[in-house]
Amino acid sequence: MQRRPNLLFIMSDDHAAHAISAYGSRIVETPNIDRLADEGVRFDAAFCTNSICTPSRASILTGTHPHVNGVTTLDTPLDNELWTFPQALQDAGYVTGIIGKWHLGHGPRHDPAGFDRWRILPGQGHYDNPVMLEADGVVVERSGYVSDLITDDCIDFIEEHRDEPFALFCHHKAAHRTWVPAPRHFSLFDDDDIPEPETFRDDLAGHAEAIKRVKMSMMDLDPIVDLKSPVPDGLSRDEEIEWRYQRYMKDYLRVVIGMDEGIGRMLDRLDELGLAEDTIVVYTSDQGFFLGDHGWFDKRLMYEESLAMPLLIRYPQLTKGASTSDAIVLNVDFAPTFLELAGVPVPDHVQGRSFASLLSGDRPDDWQTSMYYRYWMHRDSAHNTPAHYGVRTSSHKLICYYNDPLDQPGAHGPIDPIEWEMFDLESDPLEQRNVIADPAYAEIRSALVRELARLQRELGDEPYPGAVEALPG
Ligand code: CA
Numbered sequence: 357m358q359r360r361p362n363l364l365f366i367m368s369d370d371h372a373a374h375a376i377s378a379y380g381s382r383i384v385e386t387p388n389i390d391r392l393a394d395e396g397v398r399f400d401a402a403f404c405t406n407s408i409c410t411p412s413r414a415s416i417l418t419g420t421h422p423h424v425n426g427v428t429t430l431d432t433p434l435d436n437e438l439w440t441f442p443q444a445l446q447d448a449g450y451v452t453g454i455i456g457k458w459h460l461g462h463g464p465r466h467d468p469a470g471f472d473r474w475r476i477l478p479g480q481g482h483y484d485n486p487v488m489l490e491a492d493g494v495v496v497e498r499s500g501y502v503s504d505l506i507t508d509d510c511i512d513f514i515e516e517h518r519d520e521p522f523a524l525f526c527h528h529k530a531a532h533r534t535w536v537p538a539p540r541h542f543s544l545f546d547d548d549d550i551p552e553p554e555t556f557r558d559d560l561a562g563h564a565e566a567i568k569r570v571k572m573s574m575m576d577l578d579p580i581v582d583l584k585s586p587v588p589d590g591l592s593r594d595e596e597i598e599w600r601y602q603r604y605m606k607d608y609l610r611v612v613i614g615m616d617e618g619i620g621r622m623l624d625r626l627d628e629l630g631l632a633e634d635t636i637v638v639y640t641s642d643q644g645f646f647l648g649d650h651g652w653f654d655k656r657l658m659y660e661e662s663l664a665m666p667l668l669i670r671y672p673q674l675t676k677g678a679s680t681s682d683a684i685v686l687n688v689d690f691a692p693t694f695l696e697l698a699g700v701p702v703p704d705h706v707q708g709r710s711f712a713s714l715l716s717g718d719r720p721d722d723w724q725t726s727m728y729y730r731y732w733m734h735r736d737s738a739h740n741t742p743a744h745y746g747v748r749t750s751s752h753k754l755i756c757y758y759n760d761p762l763d764q765p766g767a768h769g770p771i772d773p774i775e776w777e778m779f780d781l782e783s784d785p786l787e788q789r790n791v792i793a794d795p796a797y798a799e800i801r802s803a804l805v806r807e808l809a810r811l812q813r814e815l816g817d818e819p820y821p822g823a824v825e826a827l828p829g
Pocket of ligand 1 (some may be wrong): 642
């Protein structure tokens with residue numbers, strides 16, 4: 357009998373695909389993450405169903421959308437009695453472990469379940485000398501840099517379980533705000549000028565009013581906490597925005613490099629142990645991030661830079677290497693995919709669908725051609741982002757900002773008017789031209805409105821009352 361594959365699931369935090377050289381990044385080289393692209397498949401249309409840490413992590417583990425698993429915001433922890441795919445792997449005889457960021461709650465009902473070993477950061481955790489938590493209330497004080505420590509622990513786990521099927525979840529804290537590099541990287545990029553993205557000076561003309569209110573601009577970064585320096589005297593506003601961007605991006609990229617080095621060490625160890633052939637190695641991030649795009653940092657919105665997850669998978673039994681897929685795959689599809697590869701049945705309640713066949717380049721004829729997204733945290737205190745939902749196809753995107761707290765935890769502010777946006781991703785991939793009221797798009801708009809309603813029905817979510825009536829005439 358063929359040995360069951362190991363799973364090494366590496367997930368970072370807020371690492372946008374456009375900060376990975378395998379995805380054509382203009383700003384950084386990530387040679388170790390790139391190895392997975394060279395030897396595996398790069399997914400070019402992998403998306404989260406809710407672009408914020410806790411909900412995306414819950415959707416990955418449970419294979420269900422936020423309105424089904426109940427993890428809709430940062431303040432709705434995961435009920436650890438829910439079915440998860442690590443639990444299913446453990447039940448099927450896998451040794452399971454999670455090391456690093458959990459961010460799905462703490463305590464008897466929210467601690468990791470389905471793991472033989474867990475060592476996690478409390479909440480967001482710290483970059484330097486982090487405290488880590490284990491089962492039975494054990495608190496471990498660590499000395500060192502978080503990405504290095506997580507890497508060390510993961511290598512220990514792999515060595516210990518090299519002779520049995522294992523599923524290891526290596527969940528990096530990097531590259532989450534506030535960005536603190538490893539001391540060896542403090543001066544990396546000091547002599548560089550990080551290129552600004554094309555939309556850095558976006559005036560957001562034509563976008564929803566709710567979008568113009570978000571607090572994600574360079575001026576919303578805290579100089580001391582985020583940028584580690586007071587603003588130099590004598591800068592014009594434009595100069596200050598440029599200075600802030602450089603400070604922000606250099607620390608973000610230093611943190612990315614620290615993690616990339618650790619990933620290289622793990623891949624080397626798999627090679628040395630002779631495990632690479634039998635191990636599915638995944639690299640992803642819980643969602644994307646704005647790297648100065650539209651003038652912003654952060655995520656939350658349904659625009660491409662935030663919606664897209666990097667997703668690289670290497671499994672030499674199936675992947676030919678250096679291949680790409682533009683099939684739409686979602687975080688809810690991860691659970692059934694890894695279960696199928698492990699030969700473990702997928703329960704009916706799982707909403708995602710296995711994309712295992714895509715690893716060898718076979719796309720099922722009836723593969724999904726659209727995806728559903730919903731962000732629930734209306735006017736959160738930090739970023740003032742609107743609640744919204746929408747649909748994305750391979751060519752277009754439709755977004756409804758319904759702007760109502762709906763009594764969601766973490767939500768604030770008044771009920772604002774419903775607004776809609778629509779983008780033609782083929783002619784306007786940077787999403788700068790809202791065509792919701794453009795008569796030339798009337799037919800496509802109707803089709804997208806119907807598709808959004810179909811997805812909501814199929815997935816069991818509720819449309820916001822009066823949303824369709826609020827479409828511009
Ligand atoms: Ca995140």
